[in-house]
Amino acid sequence: MRILEAPKAQEVLELNWPLVADFLTRFIREELSWRGYEKAIVAVSGGVDSATTLALAVRALGAERVHALFLPHRESSPTSREHAYLVAETFGVALEEVDITPMVEGYAALTPDLTPHRKGNVMARARMIVLFDKSEAYRALPLGTGNKTERLFGYFTWHGDDTPPVNPLGDLYKTQVWRLAEHLGVPEEVVRKPPTADLIPGQTDEADLGLRYLRADVILEHYLKGYSDQYILGLGFTEEELRRVKERVNRTHWKRALPTVALLSSTAIGEFYLRPLDYRP
Numbered sequence: 001m002r003i004l005e006a007p008k009a010q011e012v013l014e015l016n017w018p019l020v021a022d023f024l025t026r027f028i029r030e031e032l033s034w035r036g037y038e039k040a041i042v043a044v045s046g047g048v049d050s051a052t053t054l055a056l057a058v059r060a061l062g063a064e065r066v067h068a069l070f071l072p073h074r075e076s077s078p079t080s081r082e083h084a085y086l087v088a089e090t091f092g093v094a095l096e097e098v099d100i101t102p103m104v105e106g107y108a109a110l111t112p113d114l115t116p117h118r119k120g121n122v123m124a125r126a127r128m129i130v131l132f133d134k135s136e137a138y139r140a141l142p143l144g145t146g147n148k149t150e151r152l153f154g155y156f157t158w159h160g161d162d163t164p165p166v167n168p169l170g171d172l173y174k175t176q177v178w179r180l181a182e183h184l185g186v187p188e189e190v191v192r193k194p195p196t197a198d199l200i201p202g203q204t205d206e207a208d209l210g211l212r213y214l215r216a217d218v219i220l221e222h223y224l225k226g227y228s229d230q231y232i233l234g235l236g237f238t239e240e241e242l243r244r245v246k247e248r249v250n251r252t253h254w255k256r257a258l259p260t261v262a263l264l265s266s267t268a269i270g271e272f273y274l275r276p277l278d279y280r281p
Helices: 017-035 046-060 080-091 101-109 116-138 149-151 174-184 188-192 205-209 212-223 229-234 237-252
Strands: 039-043 067-070 095-096 140-142
Touching: 017 039, 017 046, 017 101, 017 174, 039 046, 039 080, 039 116, 046 174, 046 188, 067 080, 067 116, 067 140, 067 237, 080 188, 095 140, 101 116, 101 174, 116 140, 116 205, 149 212, 149 237, 174 188, 174 212, 212 229, 229 237
Parallel strands: 039 067, 039 140, 067 095
Antiparallel strands: none
């Protein structure tokens, strides 16, 4: 199935999808195991990223060891609910629904100047409150659902949807998540629909970003590997597309970093103990 028309050099995004699926399945099992967890929990939004994460979790742990949450607000699209339940049914997982409207609107009532953008961030963070509380209740580790494109662009709510400690999709561009979703059997209507954070009615990712994911992902892959601007432009991209990509990556490095700690000793956390996997047995 062709989801989007492919520009020149799209082949750089192609991977061995069965191998990727097997690797991420093992990754989830191992990451939960060394943390002492046997179950995972996923916030399912009705979008392709969370659907793919759920599919991988079920593949890794079995449906009986995966909890799925749907966390709508009254302004959420009805399609999101329909697709969340479709995804849960497809992969044999019971879906628990928790309405975050009272949480969000309670704060909104106290904040007359709350803009739609800020309210969207409140929604994302309210969802994490529920996700982590349910994680404690079910003794299930939260799995993140953010993809590499969103992370590089800083297109996520800081300390919101980037919060879960294990993220199987974090090194896959959005385009690659679509391909993996197809391989894993995510329902076609979920894969094909325009991606949206569903925080503001009518919002879509590509409208916010100002360019299509497929074109952005090819630029990102070449830019991160050190290809020159001239080379990337020679692949058929415009100067405006290249500028948008570089600007978003370069001004959002701080969102991908751990908290900055003032160093006062030789034993500062994260600075003194520099083994690749800190404290792993």
